[in-house]
Structure formats: structure tokens, C-alpha cells
Amino acid sequence: MNKDQFLSRRRALLAGAAVLGAAGAAGAAHLLTADPDPPGRSAAAPAAGAKANRAALKPSAYRLQPIAGYGPARTRPARPLVRHEPFLRMSGHGRSMVLTFDDGPDPRYTPDILRTLKAHDVRAMFFVCGERAVDGKDMLREMAEEGHVVGNHTWSHPLLTRLSPHAIRSEIERTSDIIEEAYGERPAWFRAPYGGWNRAAFRLCAELGMEPLGWTVDTLDWRAPGSDTIERRVINGAAPGVVVLSHDAGGNRSQSVRALRDYLPRLLDSGYHVTVPRRQYT
Template sequence: MKVRAAKKPRRPKTVALTFDDGPSPYTPQVLDILRRNRVKATFCLLGNNVGDYRRTVRRIVREGHRICNHSRDHADFTKLSRTAARDNVERAQRKIRKAAGRSPKTFRFPYGASDPAARAVVRGEGLRILGWTVDTRDWQGPPAPTITRRAVRDTRPGAVILMHDGGGDRRPTVASLPNTIRKLKAKGYVFVLA
């Protein structure tokens, strides 16, 4: 009698949505869509923005999303000294902690721009560096269907999708979000925190 090998359990196809440069007036709209679709996301917050949006930051945390330090002021860390980089990260941490009631555990470099010295500073602050694998380029202002197409077309299991809830007119990003979520779910993706 042949003994069949036990099948390995299939790992779920995961994807993480991330939003940079907020909070902003668009963040509550993003949160509403995520709540309706039962999806959690990671919000990479600018320290200088959180003071005007404390209620929104608290809502992000209350609704089970992850917060991430995206610097104090969106500086290019490859152009900062170690001291300036550390000051930028620490000041953003303090501002986010004050608004959120907790400290971020992750850091995303503005523009994705880093060098060994900047990465050493961030790791020295005890933060995990968060990158991305799918850039929707929503910051260029394309229409909503283009943002959705890029997100869905380029997603592979384990993907981290870069979108923006701040830093400009984010109406196309907000408009793209329901279809992006629907199409990724239809492909069997499960949304996770980055």
C-alpha cells in the first residue's frame, strides 16, 4: 500500500497596503474605505503633519492599522549628516507618539532614499526599515484606473504596495482604493500589515 505524502498547507497570498505622507484631509476617506472592506493597512506618517490630525492618528491606531515613522519633514536622508538624520527620526518619533499614544516600530525613508549611514541611524533607533515592492506612482497624479491597474498588475505574493494619503491631491488614490482592494481580493490576496 502506497503512503501519500501529506500535502503542505498552502500559504495565503499576502499583500500589504501602505500610505505615505499623511495624515491629511484624505486620510479619513482612506480609513472609511478600509473599514468598509475589512482591510488593515500601514500608515507612514510625517511628524510635522500629525499635530493637526491627532484625532485621525488616534483613529488609525484604534482601528487596528499600523503606524510607521516617515521622518519629521520628508527630508532626503542621503543629504543629511548622521546627527541631522538622528534628530529628524527622533523628533518624528516624539510627535507621532504624542499623537498616537504609541511609538512606531518601523521607518520608511522619504523617496526610498537611504545610504549605509542613514540606515545605521534608523536601526540604531530600534526601527525596522520598511520598503515597498509595488509603486503605484500615485504621487504623479494619474487617474484612479491607472493607479488600480498598476497596483493589481505588479502585485505578487508578499508584495508591499506604495500609495499616498498625503502630500498633494489624493482624490485619485482615494477613488482607486475600492477597486484595487476588490480586484486583489478576487485574485485571492489576503491583506496584512507591513
């Protein structure tokens, strides 16, 4: 499939997609809007945490609408608002959660994560580093084609608070260029390495057409605590609206791969929608 055919297919899939709701008032917790429920299905009743009802749902209840990408750049307004803090949670229909994976892609671990997500027909967000993505464009293309969101995580994973605005711009723009080369669209989301945000990072996000995303649940999988511990952190932290931080690169991520295989079906059996956010410039 050539790039024009790929883009045409993605645009057709995205027709009629919902968009992210606006952020709340200044100082309030930021919320993302979840992908809507599939047609013909009512929203699951909200329930907090992993101790909620674990009655299995029909397989069709797990299926999601195509949700990757946000249209070609020329259809977007010039820039989003300049935020003062990242989005941390999402709101939406029923019990929705977002899984995110940072620092990739890595040919040793990313393909296994993609296979697990595909097996359960759910989508996730991948915040990629340019220096790894430059040799992993095929994986980025696969992510986008399968409905995942590809976000920008800088080129070399520096602590942005120690960089000049010019250096921050270079880190972000180089990675956006690689993502665009991979499948024809620039990223719509950015995550600062180490969660190290500053005023320049938020301003550059807006100037470069991206929204900032943080997280609610940190698995701390980069410490290699064991797959059981990673699984327990996700299950214990599960609640409507949470954003889970994991990694698919930057070290040995075999524990993260094994944990995903265990906790993902548990989340689905508990009635969670594992999906990705929508957004709009406001």
C-alpha cells in the first residue's frame, strides 16, 4: 500500500469521529474525552476501581471504532491553546481507560505489545523518541494503520527543564518530522520525558499543533519490578478516566510485555473500555 492509498484509507476510517472536549477551567483537573461506545450499545455503568464487577462481556463489546489520527494538518486550526499543565485523565462514556507506552519503538518489545493489543481489538497511545523511530518507521506505520495514536516524546529523551527553548523545539520538531515521514501525518500529542514540563514546552506544544498529555497511573515498569507487580499496579489503579504509563523501550521491557498479556483481558472482563482520547483545538 503506497502512502496516498494509506492516507485515503485512514481518512475514510476517521469520517464522523468524535472530538476531544475542551479542558476545564484554569486550576481544575484536566480531562480527556474517550472514544464513544460502538453504535447500538449503551454505555457501561460507571464503577470505581478494579474491585468492580468482573462479569465477562460479549466479545463484540470490546470492539472500538477506528480512532487513530486527527485528519491532515491542513484541516486543523493553526494551533491549540497554550496549556499550563498536561491533561492527566479522560472523561467519556462508561468505564474508559487509556494505555500509553513511552520511549519506543523497539523491535524487541513493541511488536509483541502490538500483537497483544490487536488480539483484544483495543487501541493505545505510543509516545515515540525520534532517535529510535528513525529506524522503526515500519512500526510507526503499523501503529497508525491499526488505529493506535502515535505521539511525540522528543528526539533523545532529555529533561526539558534543562534545555533552552531552541533546543526543546529541535527535539520536538525532529521527531514530528520522522513521524510524518512514516505515515504522512504529524503527531497531535506530546509527552515530556520524565514528566518534566515547563512554560517553553507548553508554548511549543501549542505552536507545533500538539496537546500535552501526562498520566494518572505510573506502573514504574522501567524499574523492572516483575510482571506481577506491574499487573497489580494497573489493576489496583484502574478506575474510569485513568491514563496508564508503561514503556516499550529504553531497557529490557519483557516484564511489561508479559504484564500487558495478563492485565488487559482482566480490564476488559471487568467492563473497561481500553481506548484512546479524542481532542479538538479550543
